[in-house]
Amino acid sequence: MFAKAIRSGLVWLVDRSGRHPLIVVLLALVLVVLSVAATRAWLGIDTDTDHMFSSQLPWRQRSIQFEREFPQFSNTLVAVVRAPTVEEARATATDLAKKLAADPRLFPSVSTPGISPFFDREGLLLLSRDDLNSVLGRMLQAQPLLGPLAIDPSGRGLFKGLDLLVEAVRHGVTGGLASYDTALDHVAQTLDEAVAGHYAPLSWQALLVPKLVSSTGGVELVLIHPALNHHVLEPGAVATQAMMRIAHGLPEVKAGRVRVDYTGSIPLSDEQFASLTEGVVPMMAGSALLLLLWLVLALYSWRLIIPVAVTLVVGLVYTFGFAAVAIGRLNLVSVAFTVLFVGLAVDFGIQFSVRLHARQRGEDAFPDVLHATAVEVTGQIGLAALATACGFLAFAPTQFTGVAELGIIAGAGMLIALLCTLTILPALLTLLAARGPQRYTGPLPGGARADNWLERHRRWVLAAFVVLAAGGLWGVFTIRFDANPLHTQRADSEAMRTLTALQGNPNTNPFTINVMVPDLAAARSLGDRLGKLPEVAQVVSGADFIPEHQATKLQQIGLASDLMFTVTAPPTTLPPPTADELRKAAQHSHQEITDVAGKLAANSPLLRIGTSLGKLATAPASTLLLANQALTRFLPTALAQLADALSAAPITFQNLPPELKHDWFAADGRVRVQVTPTQAAQTTAGLRRFVHAVRSLSPQALGPAVDTLESAETILGSFREAALYATLAIAVVLLIVLRNVRDAVLVLATLLMSALLTALFARLGGISIDYANIIALPLLLGVGVSFNVYFVMNWRSGALRFLGSPTARAIVFSALTTGTAFGMLAVSRNPGTASMGTLLLLSLLGVLVSTFVFLPALLYSLPRPAAGGQSRAD
Numbered sequence: 001m002f003a004k005a006i007r008s009g010l011v012w013l014v015d016r017s018g019r020h021p022l023i024v025v026l027l028a029l030v031l032v033v034l035s036v037a038a039t040r041a042w043l044g045i046d047t048d049t050d051h052m053f054s055s056q057l058p059w060r061q062r063s064i065q066f067e068r069e070f071p072q073f074s075n076t077l078v079a080v081v082r083a084p085t086v087e088e089a090r091a092t093a094t095d096l097a098k099k100l101a102a103d104p105r106l107f108p109s110v111s112t113p114g115i116s117p118f119f120d121r122e123g124l125l126l127l128s129r130d131d132l133n134s135v136l137g138r139m140l141q142a143q144p145l146l147g148p149l150a151i152d153p154s155g156r157g158l159f160k161g162l163d164l165l166v167e168a169v170r171h172g173v174t175g176g177l178a179s180y181d182t183a184l185d186h187v188a189q190t191l192d193e194a195v196a197g198h199y200a201p202l203s204w205q206a207l208l209v210p211k212l213v214s215s216t217g218g219v220e221l222v223l224i225h226p227a228l229n230h231h232v233l234e235p236g237a238v239a240t241q242a243m244m245r246i247a248h249g250l251p252e253v254k255a256g257r258v259r260v261d262y263t264g265s266i267p268l269s270d271e272q273f274a275s276l277t278e279g280v281v282p283m284m285a286g287s288a289l290l291l292l293l294w295l296v297l298a299l300y301s302w303r304l305i306i307p308v309a310v311t312l313v314v315g316l317v318y319t320f321g322f323a324a325v326a327i328g329r330l331n332l333v334s335v336a337f338t339v340l341f342v343g344l345a346v347d348f349g350i351q352f353s354v355r356l357h358a359r360q361r362g363e364d365a366f367p368d369v370l371h372a373t374a375v376e377v378t379g380q381i382g383l384a385a386l387a388t389a390c391g392f393l394a395f396a397p398t399q400f401t402g403v404a405e406l407g408i409i410a411g412a413g414m415l416i417a418l419l420c421t422l423t424i425l426p427a428l429l430t431l432l433a434a435r436g437p438q439r440y441t442g443p444l445p446g447g448a449r450a451d452n453w454l455e456r457h458r459r460w461v462l463a464a465f466v467v468l469a470a471g472g473l474w475g476v477f478t479i480r481f482d483a484n485p486l487h488t489q490r491a492d493s494e495a496m497r498t499l500t501a502l503q504g505n506p507n508t509n510p511f512t513i514n515v516m517v518p519d520l521a522a523a524r525s526l527g528d529r530l531g532k533l534p535e536v537a538q539v540v541s542g543a544d545f546i547p548e549h550q551a552t553k554l555q556q557i558g559l560a561s562d563l564m565f566t567v568t569a570p571p572t573t574l575p576p577p578t579a580d581e582l583r584k585a586a587q588h589s590h591q592e593i594t595d596v597a598g599k600l601a602a603n604s605p606l607l608r609i610g611t612s613l614g615k616l617a618t619a620p621a622s623t624l625l626l627a628n629q630a631l632t633r634f635l636p637t638a639l640a641q642l643a644d645a646l647s648a649a650p651i652t653f654q655n656l657p658p659e660l661k662h663d664w665f666a667a668d669g670r671v672r673v674q675v676t677p678t679q680a681a682q683t684t685a686g687l688r689r690f691v692h693a694v695r696s697l698s699p700q701a702l703g704p705a706v707d708t709l710e711s712a713e714t715i716l717g718s719f720r721e722a723a724l725y726a727t728l729a730i731a732v733v734l735l736i737v738l739r740n741v742r743d744a745v746l747v748l749a750t751l752l753m754s755a756l757l758t759a760l761f762a763r764l765g766g767i768s769i770d771y772a773n774i775i776a777l778p779l780l781l782g783v784g785v786s787f788n789v790y791f792v793m794n795w796r797s798g799a800l801r802f803l804g805s806p807t808a809r810a811i812v813f814s815a816l817t818t819g820t821a822f823g824m825l826a827v828s829r830n831p832g833t834a835s836m837g838t839l840l841l842l843s844l845l846g847v848l849v850s851t852f853v854f855l856p857a858l859l860y861s862l863p864r865p866a867a868g869g870q871s872r873a874d
Contacts, residue, residue: 006382006737007378007379007382010374010378010379010382010422011371011374011375011378013422013423014370014371014373014374014378014422014423014426015367015370015371015374017422017423017424017426017427017430018366018367018370018371018426018427018429018430019367019430020427021426021427021428021430021431022427022431024423024424024426024427025424025427025428025431028314028420028423028424028427031318031321032314032317032318034321035317035318035320035321035322035324036317036320036321038321038324038325039317039320039321039323039324041324042324042325042328043320043323043324043328043329043330044230044231044328044329044330045231045232045233045329045330045335046230046329046330046331048230048269049269049331049332049485050063051331051401051402052331052332052333052400052401052402053399053400053401053402053711053714054399054400054401056399057399057710057714059702059706059707059710059714062700062702063702063707066514066516066702066703069666069667070662070663070666070672072109072111072223072225072662072663074265075225075228075265075266076223076224076225076264076265076266077224077225077226077236077239077240077243077262077264077266077267078221078222078223078224078262078263078264079093079096079221079222079224079243079247079260079261079262080219080220080221080260080261080262080263080498080502081093081096081219081220081221081222081258081259081260082218082219082258082259082260082261083218083219083252083257083258083259084200084203084218084257085201085202085203085205085206085218085634086203086205086206086218087201087203087204087205087633087634087637087638088201088218088252088257088258089218089219089220089258090115090220091252092220092250092252092253092258092260093112093115093220093221093222094112094115095250096222096243096246096247096250096260097110097111097112097222099246099250100222100224100243100246103242105227106226106227106238106239106242107224107225107226107227107239107243108225108226108227109223109224109225110222110223110224110225111222111223111659112220112221112222112223113221113223113663114220114221115220116657116659116660118656118657118660120641120644120645121644121645121647121648121649122648122649122651123645123648124136124553124557124645124646124648125547125550125553125554125557125648125651126544126545126547126651127553129549129552129553132553132556132557133556135209136556136557136560138208138209139208139209139560139564139642140560140563140564141179141180142183142207142208143563143564143567144161144164144165145158145161145162145164145165145180145183146161146564146567146639146642147161147566147567148160148161148164149161149567149635149639150566150567150568150570150573150639151570151571151572151573151574152573152574152577153573153632153635153636153639154574154576154577154582154628154631154632155577155582155585155586155624155627155628155631155632156574156577156581156582156585156628157574158187158631158632159585159586159588159589159613160585160589162187162589162592162593162606162609163588163589163592165180165606166589166592166593166595166596166606167592169596169599169600169606170595170596170599172599181604181605182207183207183208184604184605184606184609185605186202186203186206186207187202187207187605187609187631188605188608188609188612190202190627190630190631191608191609191612191613191616191627191631192608192612193630194612194616194623194626194627194630194631195612195615195616195619195623195627197623197626199626199629199630200630201629201630201631201633201634202630202631202632202633202634202635203218203634204634204635204637204638205634205638205641208638208642219502219505221508224239224243224264226239226240226243226266227239228266233270233273233274233277234270234273234274235266235269235270236266236267236269236270237270237274239266240262240266240267240270243262244260244262247260248260261494261497261498261501262494262495262498263494263495263496263498263499263502264495267494267495268486268489268495268496268499270495271489271490271493271494271495271496272332272488272489272830272832273332275489275490275493275828275829275830275833278828278829278830283824283827283828284824286824287820287821287823287824290816290820290823291342291346291817291820291821292305292309294813294816294817294820295308295309295350295813295817297813298350298353298354298809298810298813299350299353299354299357300357301357301433303429303432303433304353304356304357304429304432304433306428306432307349307353307424307425307428307429307432307433308346308349308350308353308425310424310428311349311420311421311424311425311428312342312345312346312349314420314424315341315345315413315416315417315420315421315424316338316341316342316345316413318416318420319337319341319409319412319413319416319417322409322412322413322416323337323409326408326409326412327405327408327409329405330405331401331402331405332402333402333403333405333406333771333772333775334402334403334405334406334409336406336775336825336836337406337409337410337413339821339822339824339825339840340392340406340410340413341410341413341417342817342818342821343783343817343818343821343822344388344414344417344783344786344818345413345414345417345420345421346814346817346818347384347783347786347787347810347811347814347817347818348381348384348385348417348418348421349421349425350810350813350814350817351377351380351381351790351807351810351811351814352373352377352381352421352425353425353429354806354807354809354810354813355373355376355377355806355807355810356369356370356373356429356433357806358806359372359373366430366433367430370426370429370430374422374426378422379737379793380789380790380793380794381418381421381422382418383733383734383737383738383789383793384785384786384789384790385414385415385417385418385786386414386415386418386733386737387729387730387733387734387785387786387789388411388414388781388785388786389411389412389414389415390411390726390729390730390732390733391411391726391729391730391781391785392406392407392408392410392411392413392414392726392781393407393408393411393729394407394722394723394725394726394729395407395408395718395722395725395726396408396411397721397722397725398717398718398719398721398722399714399717399718400714400715400718400719403715403718403719403722403775404718406775407722444803444804444808444809444812447801447803447804447805447808447809448801448803448804450803450804451801451802451803451804451856454803454853454856454857454860455856455860457857458857458858458860458861459861461853461854461857462854462857462858462861465753465853465854465857468753468756468757468760469753469756471756471760472753472755472756472757472758472759472760473756473759474760474763475756475759475760475761475762475763475764476756476759478763479759479762479763479767479768479769480684480768480769481684481712481716481768481769481770482684482768482769482770483684483687483688483708483709483711483712483770484682484683484684484687484708485708485711485770485771486499486510487768487770487831488770488771488772488830488831488832488835489830489831489832490829490830490831491831503679503682506537506538506676509537509676509677509681510704511676511677511681511682511687511690511704511705511708512674512675512676512677512703512704512705513674513675513677513690513691513694513701513702513703513704513705513706514672514673514674514675514701514702514703515672515673515675515694515698515700515701515702516666516670516671516672516673516700517541517670517671517673518669518670518671519669519670519671520542520543520546520671521543522671523541523542523543523671523673524541524543524548526541526673526697526698527539527540527541527543527544527673529697530673530675530694530697530698533693533694533697534678534693535677535678535680535681535686535689535690535693535694536675536676536677536678536690536693536694537676537677537678537679538675538676539673539674539675539676540673540674540676541664541671541672541673541674542660542664542665542671542672542673543671545651545656545660545664546651546652546653546656547651550650550651553648554648554649554650557645557646557648560646561646561647564642564646567639567642567643568639568642568643568646569643577628579621579624579625582616582624582625582627582628583616583617583621583624586613586614586616586617586624587613587614587617589609589610589613590610590613590614590616590617593606593607593609593610593613594610594614597610653665673698674703675694675701677690677705678690681705684712687705687708687709688709690705691705691706691709711771712771715771715774719774719777722777723777726781727748730747730748730751730781730785731744731748734747734748734789738792738793738796740796742862743792743796746788746792746855746858746859747785747788747789747792749858750784750788750850750851750854750855750858751780751781751784751785751788751850753846753850753854754780754784754843754846754847754849754850754851755780755784755846756846757845757846757849757850758776758780758839758842758843758845758846760846761842761845761846762839762842765838765842767835767838767839767842768835769839770832770835771832772832772833772835772836773832773835773836773838773839773840775836776836776839776840776842776843780843780846780847783815783818783843783844783847784847784850784851786814787811787814787815787847787848787851788850788851788855790807790810790811791807791851791855791856791859792855792859794807795859800864802852802855802856802859803852803856808852811848811851811852815844815847815848818844819841819844822837822840822841822844823837823841824837825837825840826838826840826841
């Protein structure tokens with residue numbers, strides 16, 4: 001009785017709308033104006049991906065607490081400065097930071113994490129004892145070269161240092177010469193470039209401490225917290241563009257010696273949204289033309305096409321208005337409701353119009369045709385809309401806020417689409433299509449033959465679907481879930497290219513883990529244990545900046561300082577040489593090396609240096625001065641840093657720089673331990689092993705790596721929960737409306753087959769499930785329920801032909817319009833959106849195969865329903 005009453009009410013709504021079309025249209029226009037006003041006033045775009053998960057989740061609460069304690073690690077724009085030498089990268093990064101800091105309105109916070117007077121002074125003390133021994137040994141080895149240079153910091157002084165090495169060779173002392181090969185290689189390369197007329201400054205830091213330089217190369221980072229505009233799709237775009245303009249104006253960047261790129265959470269998010277909108281206008285235009293084509297082929301008459309198109313647009317506007325009032329924002333996931341609405345709502349309009357078109361032969365008055373169509377189709381559309389809405393709304397209780405909001409908006413959208421189909425569409429049809437009979441286009445070509453074939457071969461068809469279902473189960477249990485959110489980014493975008501280039505460096509790997517421990521002792525203990533894990537590449541903690549064994553290290557540094565006294569405190573300094581003085585020094589060193597050439601190994605860099613010096617001796621003065629500049633540009637800085645490093649003092653918590661305390665110590669004294677994975681963590685499996693290994697020693701671990709896995713688990717758990725709720729809700733609706741367990745099972749069985757086919761197609765296509773394309777599940781529920789309901793309700797009404805019916809024609813063109821909307825996503829430049837579109841298309845294919853092949857074969861295998869017979873319309 002309840003179902004009949006609802007159906008009678010829906011039919012009454014259609015009849016009244018047809019009798020008073022102008023009133024309905026005017027009311028619709030008023031609601032359109034109100035919806036547009038609400039959308040403009042209250043609907044915003046939330047570009048913060050953190051808001052896509054409930055703040056009540058334990059892992060989100062830990063992350064939020066960490067962000068409060070260390071806000072500097074969130075919302076970052078990172079300028080990556082690359083140069084051939086460490087000194088050039090450092091100088092350019094420092095200049096860039098100063099220029100950015102001059103605009104605090106756009107760049108409130110700017111820092112250079114790797115550049116600090118503290119590191120210059122205490123850098124040696126922060127090394128391990130083994131590394132300290134190695135670096136000090138290297139410095140003492142270089143003392144014969146550095147001594148003359150401290151007095152004469154020029155090319156002339158360097159050539160004198162080379163003369164000392166030659167003198168050792170002349171006296172047969174060649175055993176230790178190989179230890180200078182690396183340093184001499186750098187000198188030889190710089191001289192070769194200068195002789196060729198190219199300016200390539202010598203890195204004295206690489207020459208003196210190559211072990212330390214090799215760990216970072218010529219790369220420096222500038223950490224920026226820019227002002228953001230959250231009212232636009234790309235909140236940080238203005239700041240990023242301004243930063244790059246400033247960077248491109250720096251002298252070394254203009255000269256082509258230094259390159260500045262950028263990455264960070266802000267540009268990654270901006271580029272994600274930019275790629276979503278890239279090319280959207282031509283894609284939407286193409287989709288609109290295709291949608292119009294399908295409507296023309298389905299309905300033929302503009303008197304039918306315009307009402308369906310207008311009803312669709314009005315319903316979409318209403319749904320935007322609902323989203324503005326009920327939610328107030330759209331996120332990266334919920335913005336997809338537009339595609340879902342167009343794909344599903346147009347089905348209701350096509351179903352209604354095709355059925356009406358099949359009845360409108362000129363024999364009956366239009367109100368009678370409209371009433372008969374309503375009697376036939378409103379129950380089916382109503383059930384499809386209600387079941388689909390329940391499927392979407394089942395996502396509302398989940399902790400994946402992005403999809404929960406999508407479920408609310410899309411679920412309400414289905415009910416709005418139903419209301420528009422039963423009011424606005426009949427009113428518009430009355431105004432436009434009631435003026436005469438329309439040419440009936442007939443059922444699908446070949447539909448009747450396909451029905452006969454399916455009826456004859458139903459057992460073989462069902463057997464084939466049993467095999468396909470088994471394949472679907474294989475797909476369900478073997479399909480891979482990709483938890484790495486970076487894989488949904490465009491790999492060729494600036495921020496992603498830069499980040500990819502940095503991932504091999506432990507200092508810049510994005511998938512780190514943070515652990516907060518009570519004190520320094522706990523930090524050292526945990527760091528030692530974590531460092532032994534094979535999944536861990538590096539462990540750094542606040543305790544590393546207050547090193548142990550300081551007394552022993554300071555004694556070693558003091559001894560080295562005494563031995564390097566002539567370098568750090570030269571008795572005098574000579575004035576810069578002239579070109580003629582450089583020429584004479586080059587000629588003299590060339591001759592000295594030539595004299596001992598027979599005693600040198602064939603690959604000795606001294607021979608290369610000798611050859612270059614011979615060329616310099618006859619080169620123009622400009623070439624000599626260029627070589628001198630290249631050899632000594634960074635020498636004064638290197639000597640000053642050497643003196644600074646050899647004057648290290650004890651480090652305590654009290655004398656740590658404020659920025660280090662801010663980065664590594666909480667306000668209550670707890671110490672941050674940062675753990676970086678090996679390269680294997682770039683895969684989901686590797687990342688999972690890394691997180692599990694660290695959590696086995698520290699269950700309270702948090703950070704990007706943990707958040708990535710936890711968000712994946714939240715997404716999967718939410719969809720499992722929603723799938724259960726949706727299935728139960730749809731089953732309850734079907735049982736209430738159909739009042740027949742068998743009929744409800746038929747719809748659900750076909751829906752299950754659609755899901756299994758989707759899993760099979762995705763697995764065979766090599767598609768991984770990720771947080772973007774997983775929303776194909778609610779669409780599968782929506783489309784599957786709608787299409788299946790139509791055939792099952794026709795069958796229970798006595799229809800025994802399915803593919804040759806107007807219903808099948810309407811389903812085909814509904815699927816084409818839906819597929820067109822999904823196709824627009826599939827060709828997106830954004831990988832996440834493209835994978836979503838591809839999976840949606842595969843899901844639609846699975847639904848169509850199940851609805852047009854599996855379901856008819858199944859229905860033909862069952863006893864005919866009690867109503868019997870075949871209706872004229874179906």
